[in-house]
Amino acid sequence: MTTAPDQRALWTTGAIAAAVAGRTTADLAVTGVAIDSREVVPGDLFVALAGRTSDGHAHAARALRAGAAAALVHRPCPGLAIDDRRLVHCADTHAALVALGAAARDRSPARRVGITGSAGKTGTVRALATAVAAMARPHASVRSFNNHVGVPLSLARMGATADVGVFEIGMNAPGEIAALADQVRPHVGIVTSVGAAHLGAFPNEAAIADEKGALFRHLAPGGTAIVNLDAGHADRLIAIAREAGVGRIVTVSLDDPTADVHGLRADLRADGTRLAVAIGGRHLALKVATPGRALAGNALAVLAAAEALGLDPAMAGLALARLTAGPGRGRLVTIPVAGGTATLIDESYNANPLSMEAALATLGRRAPAAGGRRVTVLGDMAELGDEAAARHRALSGALKGARVAEVIAFGPLSALMGRAAGLPVLELAEPAAAAEAVRARLAPGDVVMVKGSNAGGLGALVEALTRPGRVQSLAGFWAVDERAA
Numbered sequence: 001m002t003t004a005p006d007q008r009a010l011w012t013t014g015a016i017a018a019a020v021a022g023r024t025t026a027d028l029a030v031t032g033v034a035i036d037s038r039e040v041v042p043g044d045l046f047v048a049l050a051g052r053t054s055d056g057h058a059h060a061a062r063a064l065r066a067g068a069a070a071a072l073v074h075r076p077c078p079g080l081a082i083d084d085r086r087l088v089h090c091a092d093t094h095a096a097l098v099a100l101g102a103a104a105r106d107r108s109p110a111r112r113v114g115i116t117g118s119a120g121k122t123g124t125v126r127a128l129a130t131a132v133a134a135m136a137r138p139h140a141s142v143r144s145f146n147n148h149v150g151v152p153l154s155l156a157r158m159g160a161t162a163d164v165g166v167f168e169i170g171m172n173a174p175g176e177i178a179a180l181a182d183q184v185r186p187h188v189g190i191v192t193s194v195g196a197a198h199l200g201a202f203p204n205e206a207a208i209a210d211e212k213g214a215l216f217r218h219l220a221p222g223g224t225a226i227v228n229l230d231a232g233h234a235d236r237l238i239a240i241a242r243e244a245g246v247g248r249i250v251t252v253s254l255d256d257p258t259a260d261v262h263g264l265r266a267d268l269r270a271d272g273t274r275l276a277v278a279i280g281g282r283h284l285a286l287k288v289a290t291p292g293r294a295l296a297g298n299a300l301a302v303l304a305a306a307e308a309l310g311l312d313p314a315m316a317g318l319a320l321a322r323l324t325a326g327p328g329r330g331r332l333v334t335i336p337v338a339g340g341t342a343t344l345i346d347e348s349y350n351a352n353p354l355s356m357e358a359a360l361a362t363l364g365r366r367a368p369a370a371g372g373r374r375v376t377v378l379g380d381m382a383e384l385g386d387e388a389a390a391r392h393r394a395l396s397g398a399l400k401g402a403r404v405a406e407v408i409a410f411g412p413l414s415a416l417m418g419r420a421a422g423l424p425v426l427e428l429a430e431p432a433a434a435a436e437a438v439r440a441r442l443a444p445g446d447v448v449m450v451k452g453s454n455a456g457g458l459g460a461l462v463e464a465l466t467r468p469g470r471v472q473s474l475a476g477f478w479a480v481d482e483r484a485a
Contacts, residue, residue, distance in 0.1 A: 010159055011045060011100075013070045017088050019103035020072070020096035026085040030069050033100075033156045035149065042067030048077065049093050049149065056093070072096055094149070101155030101183055110139065110162040111309055114184045116169040116177060116215050117192030117231070118208065119355035121146065123330075124192055124298045125168045127323055128305055134319030135311050136163035144349075146170030151180045164309060169215060172383070173201045177211050181218035188224045188308045189215045190301050193231035193294070195354025200385030209233035213240035222247055224308040226301050229253040231294075232354075250308065252300040254293065261304045268293055270366040279303055279313050286317050290325045291365060294358040328459055330362070333466045340444025342372070344465060347451035348458040351381045353391050356451060357398045363449045364402035372445025373405035377438060377461065378418070379431070379452020380411035388413055396420035408438055410456055431457045435464035 014027035031043035037059035040046055046063035048056030048071055060071040061079035064086055071077070072088045074096070080087065090096040105112070115124050122144050129140035139162040141154040146168040158165050169180045181189070194209045202208050213236065216225045225241040227234050230253050241249050253259035254266050254275075264276040264283065273296040275286040284303070288296045299320070306316035325331040328349025335344045345366070347359045363374055376399070384391050392413040399407070399421040407418030407425045418425040426441065428434045438461065442448055450465075452458045 010157070013045075013086075013088050015103075016045065016070070016072065016100060017090075020088070020090045020099045022072070022088050022090035022096060024070075024085070024088040025083065028069050028086065033153060034063070034068070035097075035153060037063040037066065040066040040068045042069075044068045045088075046071040047093055047097050047153075048073045049097070050074075060087075072100075097149070097156060098152045098183065101152035104155050104158045105165075105183070105185065108158055108160055108162060108165070110158065110165045111188070112165045112167065112184055112186040112220070113188040113190065113305055113309070114167050114169050114181055114186035114215055114219075115190045115192065116146075116171070116181075116212050117190070118195035118197040118212070118352060119358065120192035120294055120298045121168045121170065122349075123295065123325075124190065124301060125166050126326070127298065127302045127320055129166045130323050131302055131306055131316035131319050132164045132166070132309070132311065134315050137161060138164050138166060140166040141168040144168060144170070146180075147172075148176070148180070151183055155183060171211055172198055174207075174211060178214040178218060181215045185218060185220050186215070186223065187220045188226065188305050189219050190226040190305060191215060191231075191237055192228060192298055192301065193354055194233040194237070195352060196384065196387070196391055197352035197354065198383050199387050199391070200383045205233065206236065209236045210240070213237045216241040216246050217244040219244070219246055224248040224250055226250045226252065226304050226308070228297050228301060229256050229259050230297055248308070250304045252297065252304050254297055254300065261300050261307075263296075263300070266293075266296060268296070268365060275299070277303065280307055282314070284314055284317055290323075290330055292330065292358055292362040294355075295330075328462070330359075335439075335442075335465050337439055337442040337444060337446070342442045342444065342446040342448055343368075344462070345447065345449040346462050346466070347449055348462045350454050351379065351451050352453075353381065353384075353395060356381060356395055359449060359451050360395070360398040360402040360404075363404070363447065366447050368447045369445030372443065372447060374403055375406050375408065375442065375446055375448040376402075376404050376418075377408045377448060377450040377452075377458065378410065378414035379456030379458045380413040382453035382455045389416060392417040393420045396422075399423060406441065408441060410434075410452065410458065410461075414452065431461035432464065435461055439465060 009029040011030040017024045030045040034044040040063045046068040057077045060077040129138045132138040139158040225246045251259040252261040254263040261279045267274040273288040303313040333344045409415035
């Protein structure tokens with residue numbers, strides 16, 4: 001659920017009916033949009049989506065009892081009269097949600113940013129929204145709402161008073177980026193990275209780059225494409241943007257001095273990255289306090305996007321001092337173990353070869369306390385098709401480079417990764433029930449990183465390990481204007 005920032009009506013049921021070619025008998029105020037009856041708050045519009053495993057029409061009455069102002073439906077709902085004035089009737093609720101998102105886009109003066117990539121999408125959305133908030137009114141996708149439901153939902157939640165909308169765009173199969181980008185029609189498009197994610201649906205990484213690059217074909221007229229030269233297949237992405245007639249292509253790089261936004265100095269440390277950056281004729285000093293080279297590169301994309309939106313990159317960097325790593329996305333938690341405490345790096349929200357390699361590099365830069373070791377708790381990486389075993393085996397060098405002492409594996413492929421590195425491997429099952437078995441392997445001073453695809457359920461393991469625990473506070477970024485270039 002997301003409500004309009006000033007709590008005034010986001011929609012009226014009359015406006016909703018007009019936007020979706022539906023019908024209703026009232027004109028009720030709506031302050032948010034929800035698709036899960038368990039998350040409804042008073043004032044929401046509940047959209048009764050019909051999925052493969054659940055039909056929202058069965059939960060519409062519950063949503064209204066929870067305080068929803070109205071429900072968008074396309075069939076009768078148990079416990080509700082067909083002429084209930086709170087119902088907006090349409091031909092298909094998913095198509096209606098897409099239409100409602102388009103109506104929100106078209107009525108809003110907000111400049112829109114679309115962000116895609118094999119890794120780093122959600123973090124970059126959060127970072128850019130935080131940066132924008134220092135200077136303007138942002139609206140942004142929540143969690144990882146980046147698919148055929150999440151994108152139109154995020155659009156439909158955008159109020160008419162937003163200045164900038166930041167939208168995450170994901171994919172699992174060919175053609176999805178184009179369809180979702182066409183809904184957003186961003187003024188600024190960012191591809192954070194291209195890597196071996198979803199190889200089960202694509203023949204190779206070049207095909208994945210083509211899919212990600214489709215974002216640039218659906219930019220609004222006069223739009224800006226932002227490409228990270230360090231993140232793979234940059235030449236291909238730039239060529240796509242040029243073929244699409246994109247008027248402004250902005251490149252970013254930590255290392256390449258020819259990039260429009262580039263690092264002058266990068267000091268990668270366990271507690272973050274200290275950067276000097278050249279952008280728009282200025283030099284900025286930045287600290288990315290959440291560690292990792294990939295996050296530092298995404299910070300450059302945030303600064304480039306801020307400038308493309310007409311905002312001050314230095315102010316954007318300063319605002320990011322409030323940003324911290326979230327659950328599953330690199331947060332550090334002190335957890336109890338026998339005889340003391342260990343540090344857990346929570347990377348449990350999803351994995352592919354690109355993000356796994358980056359996470360292992362981050363682990364390698366974090367030194368254990370005296371007597372401690374580096375330990376990995378790994379789940380299998382999903383959606384790699386016929387290359388699954390080879391892609392897991394290929395990460396053995398990253399495991400060795402991170403100086404990992406032991407691998408705790410939840411799945412045969414993650415066990416293969418550890419054995420290919422010549423490391424001791426403990427194989428466990430059922431992550432939700434394995435917390436104490438994992439804790440028993442840890443000693444005071446250890447640093448343990450948890451990472452795997454969502455299908456492996458490692459989030460439940462982290463939840464158990466971190467209760468009780470203490471989150472270590474880490475600011476995301478700070479920036480100061482150093483001098484004119």
